[in-house]
Amino acid sequence: MRNKEIRMPILPVEAYYSQEWFDLEQEHIFGKTWHFAGFTEDINEPGDYITAQVGSDNILVIKGNDHKLRAFHNVCRHRGTQLLRAEGNERKAITCPYHDWTYSIEGDLLSIPNQETEFPNLNCKNMGLHKASVDIWRGMIFVHPEPQAPSILQWFNGVEEYLGPHRPEELIEYEEGMTEHTINSNWKIVAENYIDGYHLSHLHSNTLNMYDHSKQESGFVGPHYVFYEPLEKEYLDNLENYAPYPLIDHIPREQVGAYVPLLFPNLGLGEGECDWSIFLIIPIAPDKTKVITRSKVMNASSLNFAKQGLLSNAYWNKKISGKYFGKNSDDPMASGDFMAEDIFACEQQQKSLKSSRFFVGATAINLEASVRQFQQIIRDYIPK
Amino acid sequence: MSQMQNAQVVKLQKHGKYATTVTLKVDATEPIINKKSGQFINIELDIDGKSYSRSYSLHNAHKTIYPQFTVKRVKDGVVSNYIFEHLKEGDKIRISNPNGKFFINSDANKYRTHYFFAAGSGITPIFCMINDLLENEPHSAVYLFYGNQDTKQILFKDELTNNVEKYPNRFYMAHALSSSFWGASKVGGLPAFTGIIDKKKVKWLFENCPPVAQEVVYYVCGPGTMNTDISNILQELDVPESLIKMESYNPTSSVPVSSNGNGEAKLLYTLDDERWETVVPSGKTLLQTLKDDGINVPHSCQAGICGMCAAQLKKGTVKMGNNFVLTDDEIADGKILCCQSVATSPELEIEFDD
Numbered sequence: 041m042r043n044k045e046i047r048m049p050i051l052p053v054e055a056y057y058s059q060e061w062f063d064l065e066q067e068h069i070f071g072k073t074w075h076f077a078g079f080t081e082d083i084n085e086p087g088d089y090i091t092a093q094v095g096s097d098n099i100l101v102i103k104g105n106d107h108k109l110r111a112f113h114n115v116c117r118h119r120g121t122q123l124l125r126a127e128g129n130e131r132k133a134i135t136c137p138y139h140d141w142t143y144s145i146e147g148d149l150l151s152i153p154n155q156e157t158e159f160p161n162l163n164c165k166n167m168g169l170h171k172a173s174v175d176i177w178r179g180m181i182f183v184h185p186e187p188q189a190p191s192i193l194q195w196f197n198g199v200e201e202y203l204g205p206h207r208p209e210e211l212i213e214y215e216e217g218m219t220e221h222t223i224n225s226n227w228k229i230v231a232e233n234y235i236d237g238y239h240l241s242h243l244h245s246n247t248l249n250m251y252d253h254s255k256q257e258s259g260f261v262g263p264h265y266v267f268y269e270p271l272e273k274e275y276l277d278n279l280e281n282y283a284p285y286p287l288i289d290h291i292p293r294e295q296v297g298a299y300v301p302l303l304f305p306n307l308g309l310g311e312g313e314c315d316w317s318i319f320l321i322i323p324i325a326p327d328k329t330k331v332i333t334r335s336k337v338m339n340a341s342s343l344n345f346a347k348q349g350l351l352s353n354a355y356w357n358k359k360i361s362g363k364y365f366g367k368n369s370d371d372p373m374a375s376g377d378f379m380a381e382d383i384f385a386c387e388q389q390q391k392s393l394k395s396s397r398f399f400v401g402a403t404a405i406n407l408e409a410s411v412r413q414f415q416q417i418i419r420d421y422i423p424k
Numbered sequence: 425m426s427q428m429q430n431a432q433v434v435k436l437q438k439h440g441k442y443a444t445t446v447t448l449k450v451d452a453t454e455p456i457i458n459k460k461s462g463q464f465i466n467i468e469l470d471i472d473g474k475s476y477s478r479s480y481s482l483h484n485a486h487k488t489i490y491p492q493f494t495v496k497r498v499k500d501g502v503v504s505n506y507i508f509e510h511l512k513e514g515d516k517i518r519i520s521n522p523n524g525k526f527f528i529n530s531d532a533n534k535y536r537t538h539y540f541f542a543a544g545s546g547i548t549p550i551f552c553m554i555n556d557l558l559e560n561e562p563h564s565a566v567y568l569f570y571g572n573q574d575t576k577q578i579l580f581k582d583e584l585t586n587n588v589e590k591y592p593n594r595f596y597m598a599h600a601l602s603s604s605f606w607g608a609s610k611v612g613g614l615p616a617f618t619g620i621i622d623k624k625k626v627k628w629l630f631e632n633c634p635p636v637a638q639e640v641v642y643y644v645c646g647p648g649t650m651n652t653d654i655s656n657i658l659q660e661l662d663v664p665e666s667l668i669k670m671e672s673y674n675p676t677s678s679v680p681v682s683s684n685g686n687g688e689a690k691l692l693y694t695l696d697d698e699r700w701e702t703v704v705p706s707g708k709t710l711l712q713t714l715k716d717d718g719i720n721v722p723h724s725c726q727a728g729i730c731g732m733c734a735a736q737l738k739k740g741t742v743k744m745g746n747n748f749v750l751t752d753d754e755i756a757d758g759k760i761l762c763c764q765s766v767a768t769s770p771e772l773e774i775e776f777d778d
């Protein structure tokens with residue numbers, strides 16, 4: 041008989057392709073949790089704003105002259121038009137492009153064209169923008185669709201001690217680290233792949249081999265997954281020469297390694313020895329997911345980056361390769377790129393879901409415990 | 425109002441020629457409980473056979489048997505100079521429980537950004553609030569803009585500077601020196617600007633110390649028009665008025681009451697068991713009228729905060745400006761703050777408690 045712990049699925053297979061499940065998750069998970077919206081440096085000047093897609097809600101975050109952030113649902117109170125585009129600056133007020141209804145930075149409705157004749161009885165006081173919540177944690181801006189959201193400290197309570205000693209607010213973003221992928225699979229398949237400790241030595245046998253997967257440690261803090269593994273010995277012993285970029289200077293030697301949490305529900309972090317990145321998993325449709333990555337590195341000169349690149353190049357050329365040696369350079373499994381490998385695996389899994397023979401045969405007691413627990417957490421969020 | 429209890433001076437510490445920090449000891453069975461940092465106690469002192477009372481902000485938050493406060497010397501101030509020159513360790517004084525509505529409830533679970541704007545003695549309640557927050561609200565950040573005439577006048581300079589070092593990511597401050605001619609410089613390694621705290625300086629603070637935690641509170645405490653000036657600046661910079669907390673700190677000059685009275689009134693008052701009579705000019709506060717008559721009525725803040733000028737209204741009606749002390753029940757019982765009251769009936773009778 042199979043051990044109870046290793047039985048799957050905890051979620052029914054429809055959870056990975058039905059619109060009904062997708063809608064339930066939007067309402068009960070994405071509508072009720074904190075979500076990454078950007079880095080603090082994305083909004084520098086008063087009037088700067090960004091928008092974030094949080095499940096079905098679009099939320100705008102704008103900075104006042106007091107340098108405080110305000111968050112609102114990006115929906116005009118007149119006929120619901122989306123007010124602001126992806127990012128920009130609206131120093132004085134927020135004006136809807138459709139009929140020029142204008143709101144203050146506090147969300148109050150300030151003016152309506154032709155108000156006397158067209159809206160003589162409308163009370164502007166009740167027509168302010170719908171408020172959302174915003175806060176900053178670890179150099180990142182988070183939003184919550186509810187105006188009176190529970191405190192972000194409470195939400196991430198206990199997580200910080202399992203994260204790296206990184207200070208992301210002191211690192212700077214580099215452009216090549218900004219990527220956007222559309223993946224043909226359910227967002228949970230992408231998330232489960234992110235926290236699957238079993239595939240690391242297999243799918244990524246030639247791409248993530250600078251880490252010692254046999255020493256991985258992981259667990260959950262509340263709904264959040266936390267993970268750490270040290271560097272592989274040869275790499276660690278030659279870290280100064282082999283690191284591809286300048287090492288992050290505030291990580292003590294004994295704490296070097298990869299910290300790879302998944303902050304519930306959809307923000308992965310990759311906190312390494314020389315870079316720090318986010319991996320944001322945005323559900324688009326039951327079988328479509330967008331992944332955005334952004335990365336930060338030490339604020340060092342380009343000369344330092346070039347030097348470090350030269351030093352380490354030979355090592356990486358030898359170390360990293362595709363899992364399969366395909367002739368076709370488009371083959372993700374021959375690409376030598378772990379992201380391409382993951383996308384490939386996720387899409388291959390999604391393809392099988394509707395197979396008459398689809399069944400999860402068994403799952404690893406230790407290295408896939410995270411996947412089972414993640415499913416259980418999702419299960420618990422959805423009312424029966 | 426509140427009950428008084430005996431206390432003994434156990435330590436006096438002078439800050440140059442400008443101020444004295446007084447540490448008292450109260451009976452261990454009756455500790456001072458300052459639940460809300462920023463509150464003050466009233467003290468009563470006998471000087472040359474006369475009894476004086478004043479209110480001072482406590483440094484201590486929470487429960488203590490060693491209440492401590494700092495008194496800045498005021499030119500011609502009877503009490504502040506007495507404390508500086510004559511008060512000795514071992515002397516006895518009488519003190520009240522903590523009072524006042526300008527305070528903070530520090531909370532270890534809160535994640536907040538606190539901006540403070542203080543000038544002169546206005547630092548005393550704020551000093552206590554800052555210490556409380558740094559010790560007891562570990563996730564929150566605290567920023568202070570602190571105005572003084574010159575570097576010699578800066579109360580708590582070392583303590584505040586040390587806190588910047590002790591809490592590098594949670595506390596930062598800048599100085600404004602109104603009679604410095606040096607231009608921008610440094611005090612204790614921290615930025616010091618010339619002039620009073622104006623809009624440019626407030627903007628500088630927000631740009632250089634933007635809020636991380638997005639629950640933001642603003643506190644202002646200073647003399648004269650500082651409170652309204654800073655409040656206006658903050659509102660021009662998009663701060664909602666509801667987030668601004670203020671306390672006037674103005675022990676020497678009077679704060680005008682905005683409301684007008686209804687013509688002259690006859691005032692009968694009982695003070696120290698004796699009855700007196702005077703005339704209150706239209707629109708003048710009862711306290712100001714008595715002071716102008718040379719009568720020594722207990723008072724301190726003259727802004728409706730300290731509650732020392734409270735009296736019982738026996739006859740007639742008054743209109744009150746600020747009231748941060750009296751409860752609705754007390755007002756219904758006829759309690760008034762003389763510094764905030766103008767006559768609205770032709771005859772008044774009031775009684776001061778002893």
Ligand code: FES
Binds near residue numbers: 723727728762
């Ligand atoms: S003098 Fe303080 S309340 Fe009147």
Ligand SMILES: [Fe+2]
Binds near residue numbers: 233239243378
């Ligand atoms: Fe992977």
